[in-house]
C-alpha cells in the first residue's frame with residue numbers, strides 16, 4: 001500500500017470519528033466493494049470499537065422486521081440515544097435502500113441526525129456480503145452509535161449469520177405461518193436471546209407464544225432465560241418491553257463476564273472465515289492453471305485419488321515442494 005492510501009484512510013477515520021455522515025456512507029461503500037482503503041480505515045478505527053450494543057433481528061419474510069426496527073428506532077430515540085440500522089437483503093443486488101416499503105418507512109428519520117440507516121444487498125458472493133456487514137457494524141460501532149440494529153431475513157441458507165454479528169439476537173415470529181415454518185425450525189431456538197411474537201393483533205399469536213415458551217422450557221439456559229415478548233409493530237405496542245428485554249440481556253451478559261468472551265469468540269470466528277475464504281481463493285486459482293486441469297483430468301480418469309490430490313494441494317499451498325510426481 002502506498003503512503004498516500006494510508007493517509008487517506010486516516011483522513012476517513014478522522015472524519016468518521018468526527019460524526020461526518022457522508023464520510024461514513026463513503027467508507028461503507030468502500031467496504032461493500034471490498035476496497036482495501038475501507039479495511040485500512042477500519043484498522044485505524046478498531047481500537048474505538050466495542051462500545052455499541054449490537055442487536056440482530058431475524059425472522060420470516062414479511063414478519064414485520066422492518067416495521068419493528070422502525071418502532072425500535074422510535075423507542076431508542078425517545079430514550080435519548082442515537083441508533084444505526086443495517087438492513088441486509090441477501091436477495092437484492094442493490095444497495096443503498098433496497099425495498100421501497102422500507103424506504104418510505106425509514107424516510108421519516110431522514111432529518112434526524114441521531115439515526116443512520118443503511119441497506120446492503122449482495123454484490124457478488126454471499127461471503128462478500130457477510131464480510132461487508134460485519135465490517136460495517138464495526139465501523140458504526142467506532143462511529144459511536146450506542147445501538148446498532150441489524151435486520152436479516154432468517155430463512156434458507158442465504159442468511160447472513162446474525163449470531164456472528166450481534167450481541168443480542170431477536171427472533172421474530174408471527175401467527176399464521178404454521179409451526180413447522182418457524183417455531184420448530186432447528187437452530188432458531190438456539191440463536192434467539194429474545195423472542196418477539198409480532199403481529200400480536202392477529203389471531204393465533206397467543207398460540208405462538210405458548211409454543212415458543214414450551215420449546216424454551218425444554219432447553220437449558222445457564223445465565224439467561226430468553227423471554228417471549230408480544231409486539232404490534234404497526235402501532236408500537238410492546239416495543240418498549242422489547243427494548244427493555246434486549247437491554248437486560250446485555251446487562252446479564254456483562255454481569256456474567258460473558259460479553260467480552262463472546263465478542264472475542266465472534267471476532268476469532270470471523271477472522272477464521274476470512275482466512276479460509278482467502279485460502280480457498282488461492283487453491284481455486286491453482287486449480288485453474290494447466291497443472292490443475294491435468295490433476296482434475298487425472299481424477300476423472302481415476303489415475304489419481306482425491307486424497308492424494310488433497311495432500312498435494314495442501315502441501316503446495318503451504319509452499320512445500322512435493323516429490324509426488326517422481327515415482
Ligand SMILES: Nc1nc2c(ncn2[C@@H]2O[C@H](COP(=O)(O)OP(=O)(O)OP(=O)(O)O)[C@@H](O)[C@H]2O)c(=O)[nH]1
Nearest residue numbers: 060061062063064065066067198199200232233234
Ligand atoms: N397486522 C399487523 N401487520 C404488521 C405488523 N407488523 C408489520 N405488519 C405488516 O406486515 C407487512 C410486512 O412488514 P415488514 O416490516 O416489511 O416485514 P419484514 O419482515 O421487514 O419483511 P421483509 O424484509 O420483506 O422480509 C407490512 O405490510 C406491515 O405493515 C403487525 O404487528 N400487525
Ligand SMILES: [Mg+2]
Nearest residue numbers: 065066102151
Ligand atoms: Mg424488511
